[in-house]
Amino acid sequence: MKKIFFFLFMAVAATSNAQTTALGMSPIPPINLVDTVFSGSSHSHTVYVKNTGNTIFNDSLEIYTSVYDSLLGYNIVDVYNSNSTVLINPGDSAAFALTAVYNLSPTGYKTGVDIIVVWPYATNATITDSLTYSVYIIDPNGINELNIYTSLKVFPNPAKDHVLVDAIENKKIKSIRLIDSKGCSLNIELNGSIINVENLSEGIYILDIELENNQHRYGKFIKQ
Numbered sequence: 001m002k003k004i005f006f007f008l009f010m011a012v013a014a015t016s017n018a019q020t021t022a023l024g025m026s027p028i029p030p031i032n033l034v035d036t037v038f039s040g041s042s043h044s045h046t047v048y049v050k051n052t053g054n055t056i057f058n059d060s061l062e063i064y065t066s067v068y069d070s071l072l073g074y075n076i077v078d079v080y081n082s083n084s085t086v087l088i089n090p091g092d093s094a095a096f097a098l099t100a101v102y103n104l105s106p107t108g109y110k111t112g113v114d115i116i117v118v119w120p121y122a123t124n125a126t127i128t129d130s131l132t133y134s135v136y137i138i139d140p141n142g143i144n145e146l147n148i149y150t151s152l153k154v155f156p157n158p159a160k161d162h163v164l165v166d167a168i169e170n171k172k173i174k175s176i177r178l179i180d181s182k183g184c185s186l187n188i189e190l191n192g193s194i195i196n197v198e199n200l201s202e203g204i205y206i207l208d209i210e211l212e213n214n215q216h217r218y219g220k221f222i223k224q
Helices: 002-016 145-150
Strands: 022-025 036-038 042-051 057-059 062-069 073-081 086-088 093-101 112-121 131-138 153-155 162-166 173-179 194-196 203-211 216-223
Touching: 022 112, 042 086, 062 093, 073 093, 086 093, 153 216, 162 203
Parallel strands: 036 131
Antiparallel strands: 022 042, 042 093, 057 086, 062 073, 062 112, 112 131, 153 162, 162 194, 173 203, 203 216
16 A cells, blocks of 8 residues: 555656746736737837746747637737747746737727737747737728827826816717727716726726717726
């Protein structure tokens, strides 16, 4: 009986000490990310790949960028290739500069809030974590969106308890919605020109107000 227990113990110990090579995206938000962009524009930002295993990673790697669609799933819009060997010690991270080109397509970037998912890939590594963030894309060629986006002022920004909405041009409001960083619409009420945001989670929100003439006014604010 003692021999059986000993062999079982050694098997568990060997498993726990197994050498693994694993990569994941650091949860650090992209550095220099521009979260509101115009379609057709390009911007560069920096992401971090972390060695989440217990052995040195010493190989080339790729970084995939995809747009998440609730119906189509994850649609890859860009692939970064290191083209050379990357060395990352266990527990350390390496920085990579990615350039996003926000061209609109049925299976890629779309106007509004886009949920972006980024993950690394290497042939000899297990992939553990991805990175998710959002980008708001404006099409300046559609319904003069450039002007109506800047016409809605939301303040204070950042906000803690409430925001005030200005410059709605004295038109009646037909509908109002709030969009969070995951692209989900939230029900809110406008009390005069004041919106209570006290119960919202911290993050970036897009405000979409439809007026009685069916035109939209957009604004963005940060909830602290």
